[in-house]
Amino acid sequence: MEIIKKNRKGEVIFSQYKRGDGIKKTVTLKREEILLELKTSKLKGRGGAGFPTSTKWMLTAASISDEKYIICNADEGEPGTFKDRVLLVEYPELVMDGMVIAGYTIGAKKGIIYLRGEYEYLLKSLQDYLQEMRKDNLLGKDILGKEGFEFDIEIFLGSGAYVCGEETALIESLEGNRGEARNRPPYPVNTGYNGKPTSVNNVETLAAIPHIICKGASWFLNVGTDKSAGSKLFSVSGDCEKPGVYELPWGTTINELLNLVDAKNTKAVQIGGASGFCIPKSQFDRKLSYEDVSTGGSVIIFNESRNMLKVLKNFMEFFVEESCGQCTPCRIGNVKLLEGVEMIEKGEHTFTYLNKLKDLGKTMQVASKCGLGQSSPNSFISILENFKDEVLNYSNGGNNGRI
Amino acid sequence: MFIEEKTSLAEEIEFLVIKYGNDRSALLTILHDIQKKHRYISDYAQQEIARHLNIHPVEVYSVISFYSFLNSTPKGRNIVRICQTISCDMKGKDVLVRAIERELGIKIGDTTKDNKFTVEYANCLGLCDESPAMSINDRVYTKLTPEKAIQLLSEVK
Numbered sequence: 001m002e003i004i005k006k007n008r009k010g011e012v013i014f015s016q017y018k019r020g021d022g023i024k025k026t027v028t029l030k031r032e033e034i035l036l037e038l039k040t041s042k043l044k045g046r047g048g049a050g051f052p053t054s055t056k057w058m059l060t061a062a063s064i065s066d067e068k069y070i071i072c073n074a075d076e077g078e079p080g081t082f083k084d085r086v087l088l089v090e091y092p093e094l095v096m097d098g099m100v101i102a103g104y105t106i107g108a109k110k111g112i113i114y115l116r117g118e119y120e121y122l123l124k125s126l127q128d129y130l131q132e133m134r135k136d137n138l139l140g141k142d143i144l145g146k147e148g149f150e151f152d153i154e155i156f157l158g159s160g161a162y163v164c165g166e167e168t169a170l171i172e173s174l175e176g177n178r179g180e181a182r183n184r185p186p187y188p189v190n191t192g193y194n195g196k197p198t199s200v201n202n203v204e205t206l207a208a209i210p211h212i213i214c215k216g217a218s219w220f221l222n223v224g225t226d227k228s229a230g231s232k233l234f235s236v237s238g239d240c241e242k243p244g245v246y247e248l249p250w251g252t253t254i255n256e257l258l259n260l261v262d263a264k265n266t267k268a269v270q271i272g273g274a275s276g277f278c279i280p281k282s283q284f285d286r287k288l289s290y291e292d293v294s295t296g297g298s299v300i301i302f303n304e305s306r307n308m309l310k311v312l313k314n315f316m317e318f319f320v321e322e323s324c325g326q327c328t329p330c331r332i333g334n335v336k337l338l339e340g341v342e343m344i345e346k347g348e349h350t351f352t353y354l355n356k357l358k359d360l361g362k363t364m365q366v367a368s369k370c371g372l373g374q375s376s377p378n379s380f381i382s383i384l385e386n387f388k389d390e391v392l393n394y395s396n397g398g399n400n401g402r403i
Numbered sequence: 404m405f406i407e408e409k410t411s412l413a414e415e416i417e418f419l420v421i422k423y424g425n426d427r428s429a430l431l432t433i434l435h436d437i438q439k440k441h442r443y444i445s446d447y448a449q450q451e452i453a454r455h456l457n458i459h460p461v462e463v464y465s466v467i468s469f470y471s472f473l474n475s476t477p478k479g480r481n482i483v484r485i486c487q488t489i490s491c492d493m494k495g496k497d498v499l500v501r502a503i504e505r506e507l508g509i510k511i512g513d514t515t516k517d518n519k520f521t522v523e524y525a526n527c528l529g530l531c532d533e534s535p536a537m538s539i540n541d542r543v544y545t546k547l548t549p550e551k552a553i554q555l556l557s558e559v560k
Contacts, residue, residue: 076529077526077527077529078527079488079489079490079526079527079531080488080489080490080527080531081527081529081531082529082530082531082532084529085529085530116529117470117472118525118527118528118529118538119529120541121541121542121543156431156432157432157435158470159431159434159435159470159471159472159473160470160471160472160473160525161469161470161471162526162527173431174428175427175428176426176427176428176429176430176431176456176466177427177466178465178466178469179469179470194428235531235532236532237490237531237532237534238489238490238493238531239493243531243532243533244532245532270489274489300489300490300531302493306493311489314487314488314489314492315489318488318526321526322526324469
């Protein structure tokens with residue numbers, strides 16, 4: 001694949017920025033000033049969970065330790081999402097400057113980019129970019145002449161495991177273990193990589209930081225809604241004329257997004273990837289925001305010709321394969337949900353059993369150890385509820401054609 | 404494995420341990436490098452790595468078996484991965500897979516007799532906007548048609 005930088009338009013992330021500007025401003029500020037600016041900006045984590053970034057940094061900054069780490073979570077494995085790839089290819093200056101600013105603020109000397117194995121082809125260009133930064137003294141010792149400010153970034157390549165996108169599983173993987181989520185507490189902000197305070201941030205979250213530092217929190221607050229400040233990158237794929245990455249302010253409705261990407265005869269939209277929710281046409285006026293339809297950015301569009309049962313089966317197969325297997329609700333639960341889908345496919349389901357499976361899904365949401373098992377039943381429950389007639393194929397007597 | 408091979412592998416691992424350190428956190432990086440060169444991580448390599456890192460060999464095996472990009476049995480010289488995520492599925496992944504299977508005379512998951520190709524599924528290559536996508540080793544190809552995919556495979560040495 002050729003790596004071409006596109007001229008993208010957006011109010012926040014894709015707005016004008018020159019490499020190093022955020023760092024230049026940062027070294028003139030005190031840590032507390034940066035934390036306050038971030039707090040005022042109400043920036044929340046863009047990976048999907050939406051934890052306030054300033055709180056995460058404040059807790060890491062407050063932890064007392066000789067070593068601290070900032071980790072950029074570039075293990076973008078959610079089906080339907082590719083925004084981090086675009087940021088790393090076209091806007092490395094934002095991500096890297098964001099990491100340097102994080103290092104300064106929390107007092108870390110080392111940053112690690114956890115790059116998913118599937119993105120190995122980006123490794124060389126990212127390493128070259130880091131080398132350029134070192135030459136320009138944007139990394140290394142006494143950065144931009146600020147005495148004692150030492151920070152460098154290294155890249156760690158993942159090995160093909162979706163669960164490593166979960167921050168504690170990611171840390172386990174970095175430490176040379178199987179990527180299995182940890183019990184919390186303790187949280188990574190206190191006991192993270194190698195037992196040291198660690199802040200794990202999404203690529204997009206880090207990319208927003210240099211803009212906020214340079215242009216101020218009030219500029220950032222001008223975009224979005226009251227509770228969801230700023231903009232969001234959406235990775236749009238599926239049945240539309242113009243798939244790709246779009247920057248839109250929080251609060252944009254699904255309808256507006258569908259118009260923008262030229263989607264026709266849309267029946268359903270999967271928001272948030274396989275672990276997200278499937279939204280039917282009747283709810284297309286809902287808003288993409290933390291207070292309504294919250295998302296990490298994946299938008300997959302399905303038109304009238306698509307079979308939602310097939311879609312659901314694809315998602316459940318994904319989770320059965322990607323569950324790390326350490327906790328029972330997720331390991332067994334996903335297999336049972338997939339079996340349920342296969343039963344429907346063959347027309348062998350009973351309603352009592354399907355209801356039990358929905359209950360099982362709800363149990364998984366509360367009993368699973370990490371985000372994978374907690375969110376994997378979302379598509380099962382939402383597709384079964386919102387597309388009941390189609391999935392159970394009532395027109396064929398509920399037998400999927402086997403009359 | 405011949406003794407000469409063992410000696411050279413042992414030396415290689417020793418070199419990697421010097422390069423990355425003998426801390427547990429060096430494990431995945433060492434495994435990556437060994438796999439890159441040898442296409443798999445042999446039992447002997449696992450034992451040697453375990454010895455240097457002062458962990459049990461089963462720990463090394465447990466890590467290898469967890470990650471889908473690491474393997475303890477030999478695979479083909481070139482690894483072809485076809486994205487099976489829904490976006491690629493909707494844009495004709497099945498047709499692509501069938502064409503490749505016919506052309507190479509194997510089923511997905513298998514290796515060709517001449518050891519040239521191993522064909523597998525991948526879970527989301529992150530190229531949903533340019534689907535269907537596949538990777539050959541560490542390169543990715545997008546907006547594929549069966550014809551284009553076969554052409555690409557024929558260019559691989």
